[in-house]
Amino acid sequence: MNHFAVFFKKELKESVKTYKLLLLGIVFLILGIMNPLVAKLTPDLLASFLPEGMSITIPEPSSLDSWAQFFKNIQQMGLIVVLLVFSGVLTNELSRGTLVLLLTKGLPRQTVILAKYAAMLVLWTMSVAISHVVTWVYTVYLFPDNLSQNLFFATFCLWFFGALLLAVLLLGGTLVSSSYGSLLVTGGLVVLLNLLNLFSALKEYNPLALATKNMDVVSGAVAVSELYPQIGITVALILATLGLTVLLFRRKLV
Amino acid sequence: MNILEIKDLHMSFGSNEVLRGLDMVVPENSVFGFVGKNGAGKTTTMKIILGLLKPDQGTVMVCGEKVTYGSSRTNRHIGFLPDVPEFYSYMRPLEYLHLCGEIAGLSRERIKERSVELLELVGLGDVNRRISWFSRGMKQRLGIAQALITEPRLLICDEPTSALDPIGRRQILDILAALKGRTTVVFSTHILSDVERICDQVAILDGGKLVVSGPISELRRRYRRNSFSVRFSSPEEAARFAALSALQQPTISVIVDGDTLTVASADQNGTGQLLISLFSSEGIVPEKFEVLEPTLESLFEEVVQ
Amino acid sequence: METLREYWPFLVPLIIAQLTLAITAFVHVIRHPSYRFGNKVFWIPVVLFISIIGPVVYFVFGRGDAE
Missing domain, CATH: 3.40.50.300 (P-loop containing nucleotide triphosphate hydrolases)
Structure with a gap:
């Protein structure tokens, strides 16, 4: 436990010193502001592109549009930035050789993996929280309706999906020892999940739903309990991925 | 321990x-x-x-x-x-x-x-x-x-x-x-x-x-080569000394380098005494006479092929 | 103009956030002139004029090992 605390602290400090914290904080803050703004401005923008004299009826935007923007942006831009920022978190240490000195001082190998994962989760949680809170504040300000429900749960699902990808990123780093390689492994998983979605039999257990069904949860089309199987599967996948990563990392030459 | x-x-x-x-x-x-x-x-x-x-x-x-x-x-x-x-x-x-x-x-x-x-x-x-x-x-x-x-x-x-x-x-x-x-x-x-x-x-x-x-x-000590380095006052003297018939033996090798001779042989004491007796019989006082210590480098070259 | 005034609660924090990112990256580019690729002349306009993406790409890919 003591080793974990020491190395976890080092990881957090590293996040600050290598600008990871700043980068994620600001990007997710900007995303948070943009979501309601884009929702509000879209009808005006559409109207201004219409030829003179033509008019169509565009429905008044609501809080649902704002949250739709939120989930779309976090799922695309947000996750991509997080994965990019963390792509070298293990592989840079391996390629530079900074871990050797600490490992020979008695730092257990599983601690390296677990502390790194914990630090990544902290930053990912912070990022999602910033974006969620900012979006929520502005949405309430612009669209004071009561159309959106289960917001916390919907965001939690997306967060869970991100947590899975981060675990896979570490596995990728252990497998291929390069930051591009670990991104490729993670991207490969997303492609695989999308392919699996083509089989309707598996759909119900596909973790991908945690990143795609969010708006259905917010609009009430999908009940919260319908996503429980996917959450269970994702927890199992995260634990399995971490376990495999630790096993592989123990055998890895440094 | x-x-x-x-x-x-x-x-x-x-x-x-x-x-x-x-x-x-x-x-x-x-x-x-x-x-x-x-x-x-x-x-x-x-x-x-x-x-x-x-x-x-x-x-x-x-x-x-x-x-x-x-x-x-x-x-x-x-x-x-x-x-x-x-x-x-x-x-x-x-x-x-x-x-x-x-x-x-x-x-x-x-x-x-x-x-x-x-x-x-x-x-x-x-x-x-x-x-x-x-x-x-x-x-x-x-x-x-x-x-x-x-x-x-x-x-x-x-x-x-x-x-x-x-x-x-x-x-x-x-x-x-x-x-x-x-x-x-x-x-x-x-x-x-x-x-x-x-x-x-x-x-x-x-x-x-x-x-x-x-x-x-x-x-x-173990890898000491039985060799000596002798410096003379002039290259001519060195050449004359190297040409002495007493040194023309199959067990002794003599290398001349300017005013310095390097003499190596299988038998350390005998060769040393031979050199000293040659100095006195030839009336030569060498400027420097030393037993060569093996350097780590020569040792390394010897043991590593 | 009307629209701008209406949206200042959005635009002000947005601009501050983007400027912070751009300036931090700019200062880093100037003070650590060793990059994984590219040079100063390349990175300065990238971090200043490509909003968000520019600084992100710099910190993730361009920054040299020296922090």
């Missing part, structure tokens, strides 16, 4: 057999030079000692405890300095030593005390820059400090001087020499003058085995 004992170590990478039955013993409180050509297996041996590699066969004992691959138990006795140590470059030296101390499980006060002491020892006492601005030599010195933070009984350095300029090299060697008596130092190198400068024990690795090992003074 022996601080490190290696028995019958075998290790191969694919079809490349790096170690073929390495036996090595390092006595406590020695400064031990581990010499070999590049690629002879020095780094591999060190990684096995640290439990970072699994040998195909053989055992390593550190302070009487067996080293097992993947475990760091025996590493509490060892401080390790890799050939090019890499640090977290955003940290400052004290910060880094603090991290090392915490991982090694030292108390807060002990870490503070040790860090200041060690930075002073390696000449980084007043350096508070980020490590990213460090020169290679400074990184090497910080590397020694981090290796010593746990007060290890054995310090292992992998080619600590090979990447440095002459001044940096001297600084590192001085630091290592200063540790004598406090810690056993094993360092690998292919630079023989470094070994001659600070080591009292040496082992030469070739073809996956030790070909020579022991105290340097004893090796010098």
